[in-house]
Amino acid sequence: MIRMVEELTMSGLNMSAQDATAPPVIFVVGTAGAGKSSLVTAFQRWARFLEVDALTINLDPGAERVHYDPEFDVRDLISLSDVMSEYDLGPNGAQILAADLVAAQAEDVFQEIDGLSGDILVVDTPGQVELFAFREASSHLVEVIGQGRACLIFLFDPMLSQTPSGFVSQMLLSSIVHFRLGLPTANFLSKSDLLEPEVLERIIEWGENLDVLEAALYEESAAQSLDAAHSGQRAEFAIGQLRMMQHASIQPGLIPLSSEEEEGLADVLTFAQSLFGGMADSRDGFQGDIEHEL
Numbered sequence: 001m002i003r004m005v006e007e008l009t010m011s012g013l014n015m016s017a018q019d020a021t022a023p024p025v026i027f028v029v030g031t032a033g034a035g036k037s038s039l040v041t042a043f044q045r046w047a048r049f050l051e052v053d054a055l056t057i058n059l060d061p062g063a064e065r066v067h068y069d070p071e072f073d074v075r076d077l078i079s080l081s082d083v084m085s086e087y088d089l090g091p092n093g094a095q096i097l098a099a100d101l102v103a104a105q106a107e108d109v110f111q112e113i114d115g116l117s118g119d120i121l122v123v124d125t126p127g128q129v130e131l132f133a134f135r136e137a138s139s140h141l142v143e144v145i146g147q148g149r150a151c152l153i154f155l156f157d158p159m160l161s162q163t164p165s166g167f168v169s170q171m172l173l174s175s176i177v178h179f180r181l182g183l184p185t186a187n188f189l190s191k192s193d194l195l196e197p198e199v200l201e202r203i204i205e206w207g208e209n210l211d212v213l214e215a216a217l218y219e220e221s222a223a224q225s226l227d228a229a230h231s232g233q234r235a236e237f238a239i240g241q242l243r244m245m246q247h248a249s250i251q252p253g254l255i256p257l258s259s260e261e262e263e264g265l266a267d268v269l270t271f272a273q274s275l276f277g278g279m280a281d282s283r284d285g286f287q288g289d290i291e292h293e294l
């Protein structure tokens with residue numbers, strides 16, 4: 001894990017040595033309604049208060065309202081209602097086509113953001129995670145916008161996270177997105193203000209202790225009175241996957257986040273900083289000193 005972070009840090013520094021002004025990029029991903037857009041809004045507001053210059057981008061053509069102040073808004077390029085009428089599609093088909101059309105214009109998007117100098121760039125992504133992670137064209141978009149200095153914040157839905165199987169399902173989804181996009185990923189438990197303290201504590205413990213999660217999974221299966229052999233297999237499969245992730249140094253941990261109460265926002269910033277260096281580096285030209293130290 002440490003070696004991986006070091007390598008990433010080194011490559012991050014090298015990139016920024018080429019272009020000292022390009023800020024690190026955080027892509028915010030998660031299932032529909034997980035709280036992505038709210039996080040981008042809360043993060044920008046919070047960062048401004050700290051005089052950290054957080055720039056934002058909206059990549060969701062289906063967004064109805066955007067409450068942050070984006071440097072680039074994909075809706076200026078593509079309107080979902082235009083796609084629906086032009087190609088005679090329903091909302092779902094239009095979302096898929098719009099995602100591909102956006103990605104096909106990745107270079108235009110890059111022109112819009114090239115040369116921006118902020119401390120960090122936070123990217124809001126389409127409502128459904130599969131539109132961002134599983135369309136072939138999106139990988140290209142991630143490359144073009146990320147410029148080798150990007151990471152992912154994966155948001156867990158708080159309601160789904162309350163059952164062991166829901167929790168594990170999201171862990172697996174997060175690891176698939178991580179694998180698919182190939183970016184360092186941190187998992188956050190979204191809207192944690194909605195959870196009772198003891199429920200929150202239990203979920204966080206599942207992220208830290210696989211044995212506890214395994215026991216909870218077996219208990220859940222038993223309560224659902226699935227037949228014993230089948231439920232055992234199911235739990236074994238899930239835990240096996242998670243152990244493999246642990247083995248591959250993919251951190252299964254989960255950090256509580258509340259955009260509503262501005263909790264965990266510092267952890268989002270810290271994650272990007274741990275990968276790509278401090279904010280002051282690019283701003284004050286300390287980059288050379290840091291490379292020298294390394």
Ligand SMILES: Nc1nc2c(ncn2[C@@H]2O[C@H](COP(=O)(O)OP(=O)(O)O)[C@@H](O)[C@H]2O)c(=O)[nH]1
Nearest residue numbers: 032033034035036037038127191194258259260
């Ligand atoms: N209580 C609470 N609600 C939240 C929080 N973040 C988002 N929400 C609500 O969750 C819903 C979906 O949020 P949104 O940011 O649009 O999700 P997205 O589809 O992932 O972009 C909205 O009604 C938000 O007000 C939070 O931290 N706490």
Ligand SMILES: [Mg+2]
Nearest residue numbers: 036037060127
């Ligand atoms: Mg959204």
